[in-house]
Amino acid sequence: MLDWQNGHLYSARFGDVYFSRDSGLEEKRYVFLRGNRLADRFGSLQPGTAFSIGETGFGTGLSFLCAWQLFDAVASPGASLDFFSIEKYPLDEEELSAALALWPQLRPYTAGLMLRWRRRVPGWNRWSFAGGRVRLTLAIEDVAEALPETHGIDAWFLDGFSPARNPEMWTQQIFHCIARASRAGASFATYTCAGVVRRALEQAGFQVRKISGFGRKREMLQGELPGPFPVRPAPSTAIVIGGGVAGCAAASALADRGLVVELLESEPFLAAGASGNPIGILHARLSAGMNALHRFVLASYGHALTLLDEKLPVDDVMRSECGELQLSFSAEEARRIEKLAALNWPSHVFRSVDAAEASALAGIELAYGGLWFPGSGWLAPPQLCAALLGSPLITLYTGRTVKSLIRTGHGWCVQTEDQREQVSSLEAEIVVVCTGYQVKSLPALANLPLTPVRGQLTLIPATPASRNLRTIVCGSGYLAPVVAGRHVAGATHRFNDTSINLNVPEHAENLSRLREISPVLQRLSDDVIQDARQLEQLEGRASIRGSAPGAMPLVGKLLPGLYTSLGHGTRGLITAGLSAESVAATACAQLLPLPLSVVNALSPARRISTAAPVSDKG
Numbered sequence: 001m002l003d004w005q006n007g008h009l010y011s012a013r014f015g016d017v018y019f020s021r022d023s024g025l026e027e028k029r030y031v032f033l034r035g036n037r038l039a040d041r042f043g044s045l046q047p048g049t050a051f052s053i054g055e056t057g058f059g060t061g062l063s064f065l066c067a068w069q070l071f072d073a074v075a076s077p078g079a080s081l082d083f084f085s086i087e088k089y090p091l092d093e094e095e096l097s098a099a100l101a102l103w104p105q106l107r108p109y110t111a112g113l114m115l116r117w118r119r120r121v122p123g124w125n126r127w128s129f130a131g132g133r134v135r136l137t138l139a140i141e142d143v144a145e146a147l148p149e150t151h152g153i154d155a156w157f158l159d160g161f162s163p164a165r166n167p168e169m170w171t172q173q174i175f176h177c178i179a180r181a182s183r184a185g186a187s188f189a190t191y192t193c194a195g196v197v198r199r200a201l202e203q204a205g206f207q208v209r210k211i212s213g214f215g216r217k218r219e220m221l222q223g224e225l226p227g228p229f230p231v232r233p234a235p236s237t238a239i240v241i242g243g244g245v246a247g248c249a250a251a252s253a254l255a256d257r258g259l260v261v262e263l264l265e266s267e268p269f270l271a272a273g274a275s276g277n278p279i280g281i282l283h284a285r286l287s288a289g290m291n292a293l294h295r296f297v298l299a300s301y302g303h304a305l306t307l308l309d310e311k312l313p314v315d316d317v318m319r320s321e322c323g324e325l326q327l328s329f330s331a332e333e334a335r336r337i338e339k340l341a342a343l344n345w346p347s348h349v350f351r352s353v354d355a356a357e358a359s360a361l362a363g364i365e366l367a368y369g370g371l372w373f374p375g376s377g378w379l380a381p382p383q384l385c386a387a388l389l390g391s392p393l394i395t396l397y398t399g400r401t402v403k404s405l406i407r408t409g410h411g412w413c414v415q416t417e418d419q420r421e422q423v424s425s426l427e428a429e430i431v432v433v434c435t436g437y438q439v440k441s442l443p444a445l446a447n448l449p450l451t452p453v454r455g456q457l458t459l460i461p462a463t464p465a466s467r468n469l470r471t472i473v474c475g476s477g478y479l480a481p482v483v484a485g486r487h488v489a490g491a492t493h494r495f496n497d498t499s500i501n502l503n504v505p506e507h508a509e510n511l512s513r514l515r516e517i518s519p520v521l522q523r524l525s526d527d528v529i530q531d532a533r534q535l536e537q538l539e540g541r542a543s544i545r546g547s548a549p550g551a552m553p554l555v556g557k558l559l560p561g562l563y564t565s566l567g568h569g570t571r572g573l574i575t576a577g578l579s580a581e582s583v584a585a586t587a588c589a590q591l592l593p594l595p596l597s598v599v600n601a602l603s604p605a606r607r608i609s610t611a612a613p614v615s616d617k618g
């Protein structure tokens, strides 16, 4: 798709250029950075505040990198930048790398973008850079679909090829969406001075000016919406309740935004509940019909991979990027997989494989083909929890059980009891509740629709044949490759069962689910099941997940200053990170990492049972 023509990076699809080889960087700086007076506006940001840019047409990301570089140079260390961009036709890795290789002066920034680019998913992507100081939200979809799903933009880069070549990016409807997604006083800049664009911007409420264009372009447009530029006050203290993956991710996302965080865990150690399994798999179960849940899971999967790249590098003990095979083991699964395969998404997300290729990837003979997720793998959730708490702004208190939450004049007071029944209280401007199903013990939150679901996994001693397994294989149950001599097989579901003792029938269930996957695993399963003593001696772990209606977690604001990240069910390793971003962005009045319709679908306030109204008094 990309081509060079007369020194310009050219799109054959649109018959137009991305930028010029000689002056592309200077042109972006002139049109978008100067056109929006960003040096001054970045320079005057107060610590703790965020500035948000919106862009139509991410292309090579050059405008993003220029904006980041300027922000780095002039903004106060405590301020942060949100960059929201939309791209319907993303470049592949090679094209992006070739395009950005032109600008050695941007290399430190380009390298970070390239690392995340290989994790991109269709739909929304949220990537953090520079320890969270810069956040990129990239919507890989049509501009008309993405624009109504965001708000809170301070400055716009209108960069969608020329209006003559790509009129869809410059319609009246698009400018109305842009105005609606803007904050008061928001500015825009664009290289075009086409009358149709000027009139449409005016019609949408912008004050529009023509100024001198860059280089040979005589004129360009800039302007702003009327109204004072509001200051968004951000909180500076937070209490997070719950030391599992959801709570540790929330603490990390808040600390990235400069908040001082106290993390409370009732057990004497982190990851005591469902996050304490020795190994967890990254299982993105998607459907071709992209409802709110599946948009959320897909965005979360892409986000989780970049978060793991940053916090938990691949090694033999903590994390493996061994890939996952989701197998067409039933007629229903085959239909789901066929529909997904027909989407033709980039193969780094997933691709369709037949049984022969699946077997070659897995290293053992498999009975079915299916979908191959090369970026998936397993990780040790307790290690991830620990890795998320690296910031000096986070203090962990273990052995502290929360007894009540009481609203105060400027936040919340959290009363806790330690294991010697000593009572103490902590105060903060915001509280994020991440206790999983145990939220039922907190009076103010007892009406949240959460169901406990017991899950048991089984540790199976490897056989010489099963040791060849190289990937996660997933039918109605799953099996991970051998780690420390054993495979993890999982997992059972027992609704409303809160016991955590291991039991033999659930081991047998995990084992028998492997039989359908492969002849090798059938032998492994049969050998263990037929030997009653071996079955009884199997090790494993049982824990309780919290499940919310429709498997849609309860993420967001419940009451002023009170947020939840709950109900992640079996998907917490995938969804906890992006949920934490969403909660932290909401609490700090920053640009949201997810489409507004998905944020609304996740909202705990909208889904709380109305039978007994929520009281904020503990």
Ligand code: SAM
Pocket: 017, 018, 055, 056, 057, 058, 059, 060, 061, 062, 063, 064, 086, 087, 088, 089, 090, 141, 142, 143, 144, 159, 160, 161, 166, 168, 169
């Ligand atoms: N800002 C970019 C940069 O820094 O490299 C250049 C953007 S380029 C001029 C315009 C971009 O808009 C292209 O990457 C193109 O694929 C994208 N685009 C065109 N039509 C679109 C649509 N309907 N929705 C979303 N993106 C679109």
